[in-house]
Each structure stands twice: as C-alpha cells, then as structure tokens.
Amino acid sequence: MTIQYWRQRDRYYRLVGSACSECGAEFFPPVYRCKKCGSEKITDKEMPQTGKVLTYTRLHEPLPGFEAQAPFYLAVITLDNGTRVLSQIVDSPDESVKTGARVRAIVRRARVDGESGQIVYGYKFCTV
Amino acid sequence: MHLMQSKERAAILGYGAYVPYYRLPTTEIAKVWKGGGSGPNVEKAVASMDEDTVTMAIEAGREAVKMSGVQSLGAVFVGTESKPYAVKPTSTMVAQALGQHHTLAADLEFACKAGTEAMQVVTGLVGSGMIEAGLAIGMDTAQGRPGDDLEYTAASGGAAYVIGRRGKDAVAVIDCSTSFVSDTGDFWRRAHERYPRHLSRFTGEPAYFYHIENSVKTLFKETGHKPSDFKYAVFHQPNPRFPVEVASRLGFTMDQIKTGLLNPMIGNTYAGSSPIGLAAVLDEARPGDKILMASFGSGAGSDAFCIEVLEGIEKSRGVNPTVKSMLERGTKIDYSTYSKFRDKLHK
Numbered sequence: 001m002t003i004q005y006w007r008q009r010d011r012y013y014r015l016v017g018s019a020c021s022e023c024g025a026e027f028f029p030p031v032y033r034c035k036k037c038g039s040e041k042i043t044d045k046e047m048p049q050t051g052k053v054l055t056y057t058r059l060h061e062p063l064p065g066f067e068a069q070a071p072f073y074l075a076v077i078t079l080d081n082g083t084r085v086l087s088q089i090v091d092s093p094d095e096s097v098k099t100g101a102r103v104r105a106i107v108r109r110a111r112v113d114g115e116s117g118q119i120v121y122g123y124k125f126c127t128v
Numbered sequence: 129m130h131l132m133q134s135k136e137r138a139a140i141l142g143y144g145a146y147v148p149y150y151r152l153p154t155t156e157i158a159k160v161w162k163g164g165g166s167g168p169n170v171e172k173a174v175a176s177m178d179e180d181t182v183t184m185a186i187e188a189g190r191e192a193v194k195m196s197g198v199q200s201l202g203a204v205f206v207g208t209e210s211k212p213y214a215v216k217p218t219s220t221m222v223a224q225a226l227g228q229h230h231t232l233a234a235d236l237e238f239a240c241k242a243g244t245e246a247m248q249v250v251t252g253l254v255g256s257g258m259i260e261a262g263l264a265i266g267m268d269t270a271q272g273r274p275g276d277d278l279e280y281t282a283a284s285g286g287a288a289y290v291i292g293r294r295g296k297d298a299v300a301v302i303d304c305s306t307s308f309v310s311d312t313g314d315f316w317r318r319a320h321e322r323y324p325r326h327l328s329r330f331t332g333e334p335a336y337f338y339h340i341e342n343s344v345k346t347l348f349k350e351t352g353h354k355p356s357d358f359k360y361a362v363f364h365q366p367n368p369r370f371p372v373e374v375a376s377r378l379g380f381t382m383d384q385i386k387t388g389l390l391n392p393m394i395g396n397t398y399a400g401s402s403p404i405g406l407a408a409v410l411d412e413a414r415p416g417d418k419i420l421m422a423s424f425g426s427g428a429g430s431d432a433f434c435i436e437v438l439e440g441i442e443k444s445r446g447v448n449p450t451v452k453s454m455l456e457r458g459t460k461i462d463y464s465t466y467s468k469f470r471d472k473l474h475k
Contacts, residue, residue, distance in 0.1 A: 013225040091149035107186045108178040
C-alpha cells in the first residue's frame with residue numbers, strides 16, 4: 001500500500017470529494033481550489049453513493065493486477081450531484097449494465113500486494 | 129444467576145444483512161468430488177474474488193447505521209473467523225469506511241458465535257451507560273477444504289446490528305442473554321492453516337446440541353420463558369438438519385424456525401449465521417413478537433438471546449433491502465468459477 005493511497009482512503013472508502021464554500025460546486029476527486037469560481041475555501045464532502053451510467057465498456061485485456069477479474073465492466077458514472085467517477089461495475093447481470101442504468105457504490109478489494117503485502121480497498125459500483 | 133441482563137435495556141436500533149451475489153449449487157460440488165448427487169443444502173452463497181469480510185462488513189454496517197439514524201458509534205466490533213489479516217484489525221477498516229474514529233474497535237473470534245458475542249458486548253456497553261450506541265457485526269467468508277464435507281456448507285455472508293439506548297424508534301429490545309462454554313475440540317484451524325479441520329460426527333451431540341441446549345435451557349430456567357412464548361426462534365445453522373433437530377428437542381415447532389432458517393439457500397455463514405437468521409426474522413416480525421436466538425461456536429459455546437420486537441420495526445420497513453430480496457438477486461456459478469473466486473485456482 002502506498003502512503004499516497006493511505007492518505008486518500010476516505011476518498012476510496014466513502015467517495016469523499018470536495019465542496020466549495022463560496023459557490024457550492026462539488027468535485028470528485030477532491031480539489032484544492034474550486035474549478036468553477038477559483039475559491040480556496042474548500043471542504044471535504046461525501047459524494048452521493050448513487051448515480052447512473054454515462055458510458056461503459058467491457059474490458060477483456062485489463063491492466064496488470066486485474067487479469068483474474070477479466071472480463072469486467074468499466075464505466076463512467078454520473079453521481080447524483082453531477083460529479084463523475086470512473087469505476088468497475090461488478091455483481092450485476094449483463095443485461096442490466098447499460099447507459100442510463102442506476103448504480104450504487106460499494107466497497108471492494110481494488111488491489112492486493114502479493115501474498116504478504118497489504119490489501120487496497122476502494123469503491124466499485126453495482127446496478128440497482 | 130447466569131442471566132446477562134442490564135438494568136437499562138439495550139435495543140436494536142438498526143440492522144443490515146449481506147448476502148453475496150453469487151450462489152454455488154451443491155450439485156456442482158458433488159459432481160466434482162462424488163460423481164453426482166448434492167450436499168445437505170441446495171446452494172451456498174459465495175463471495176466474489178474482490179470481496180472479503182471487510183467489504184461485506186462495511187456493506188452490512190452501512191445499512192445498519194442508515195436504519196438506526198445513529199451518527200456516532202461508541203464501539204465497532206466485528207466477529208469473524210475469516211479476517212483478511214492475521215494482524216491488522218478488520219474493525220478499524222470498517223470504522224474508517226463508516227467515518228467513525230472516536231470508537232472502541234475490535235475483532236472478536238469464537239468460530240461461528242463471534243457475531244453474537246459482539247452483540248452481547250455492545251449490549252453490555254450500552255446497558256452500563258458507557259456508550260450511547262455501538263455496532264456489532266457477524267460476518268464470514270467461510271472456507272472448506274476441497275472435497276471435504278464442510279465445502280458444501282461453508283459460505284459467505286452475515287449481518288450487522290446497531291445497538292443503543294432504547295428510544296421511540298428502536299426496532300427490538302434485547303431483554304437478556306445467556307452463554308454456555310466448554311473446552312470441546314469439535315472444529316479448529318491451527319495458525320497458518322488455510323482450511324479448518326473437524327471431528328465429523330463429534331461436531332453434533334457433544335458440541336452443537338450440548339451447548340445450544342444448555343444456553344437455551346438456562347435462559348428458560350432463569351427467565352421463566354417457555355418455547356410457546358416465542359413467535360420466532362433462530363438457531364445456528366451449520367447445515368439444514370441441526371437447527372431443526374435442536375428446535376424440536378427444545379420444544380419449538382417448524383413454524384417458529386422456518387423464517388430464520390436460511391442454510392438451505394445460502395449455507396453456513398459461520399459468525400454471520402444466526403445474526404443473518406435474526407435479520408430475516410426482523411424483516412417480517414411485528415411489534416410484541418418475541419424472538420429466541422441461539423448461536424453456536426466451535427471450541428465450543430453458545431449464546432442465547434431473548435429479544436422482543438418494538439413499534440419502531442414498522443418505521444424500519446423499506447429502509448434496507450430485506451434478506452429475502454438478497455436471496456432473490458443472486459446468480460448461480462459453477463465449481464470452476466467458485467474455485468477462481470475463492471483463490472483455489474490461479475492463472
């Protein structure tokens with residue numbers, strides 16, 4: 001597990017992003033400065049745990065570390081506050097994975113560092 | 129007196145169950161290892177390759193907290209025998225995912241009764257006034273050695289309970305419990321071993337039946353309750369037969385146990401077994417119904433609870449998915465996929 005991941009664990013466990021105290025805009029992943037009004041008055045905010053599929057693909061040749069899970073769905077998801085997340089879709093019937101499908105966030109193993117290293121957990125989505 | 133009962137009764141404020149999406153028909157196991165037939169249960173619930181006790185405890189915990197409306201948990205306990213780490217608490221990862229930091233967090237282990245132990249400990253902390261509310265989870269990704277009798281039933285799943293001070297929206301009050309333990313070598317897993325071992329028929333009479341009968345009879349003796357006082361009863365479910373047999377010996381009918389009897393559909397979820405059976409019962413129970421729950425953990429011991437459903441149960445309807453809806457959502461897999469999911473087959 002990298003230190004960077006550990007520092008960002010609330011982002012991976014709970015979809016904690018950012019909210020601008022000036023204009024109310026919300027962002028995921030988190031930002032240090034508001035992309036809409038430029039304010040630096042930013043607070044942590046948990047994003048909605050539900051959204052819908054904007055677009056998706058079925059990956060047969062995934063990146064190293066994900067080979068055993070292939071084939072799997074990778075989707076861009078629009079959360080209910082309009083922010084977007086790139087995520088796997090798991091535990092969902094093939095016919096339910098489609099553009100516009102409602103999804104909800106779940107926590108899953110994202111990566112395992114060999115037999116003796118740490119287990120990295122993160123968000124994935126499933127259709128509802 | 130052997131009854132555990134706090135002056136200030138604690139109550140279940142919210143609960144959440146978790147059943148993985150995948151089901152392995154036991155005919156698949158029998159086809160590989162016996163050339164045909166099936167196991168004692170129809171199917172078992174199987175965690176996917178990216179699931180473990182941590183991820184499943186988080187999902188059930190989130191549902192329980194959502195139903196309870198509790199913002200701050202004074203304790204997070206996870207009862208399990210399938211910790212992803214030998215050293216690194218499951219409970220801290222669950223607490224982090226729930227946004228809880230000012231909390232007592234610990235993992236409990238007592239084979240299949242670690243979940244009910246967690247419920248007893250949280251009940252005590254609430255009853256003593258040390259905490260306002262806490263989370264008790266029983267969850268496992270149980271493993272059976274390929275071809276062993278256990279492989280037919282060893283399954284994944286469980287349930288989580290937020291237990292706190294009794295308020296107007298409380299789902300059920302935990303009136304009292306009893307525990308009975310002895311040094312019994314019916315089932316064990318040594319350090320560094322991947323699969324447990326068991327003493328076959330020795331797991332029945334001197335283990336499961338002896339301990340459950342003692343915990344429940346003690347509860348009856350010290351409360352004056354009798355089987356007919358209870359609308360429902362939930363017993364630990366290592367297979368479909370044992371809970372039916374122990375219910376009959378203790379004077380309960382099939383009508384009282386059928387709602388919480390999930391083994392035929394999902395197998396034995398170990399520390400999650402009796403807690404998820406209780407969740408299935410709460411899904412349909414009415415205010416005033418009394419529930420008896422008795423767990424069993426190898427090694428060995430049993431915790432028996434007397435629980436009474438409160439008016440708040442009606443308000444909880446529809447907040448979380450029911451156990452029944454989780455059973456209906458699953459999809460079947462074959463033995464090869466199961467082997468891949470549960471790390472028995474590598475690329």
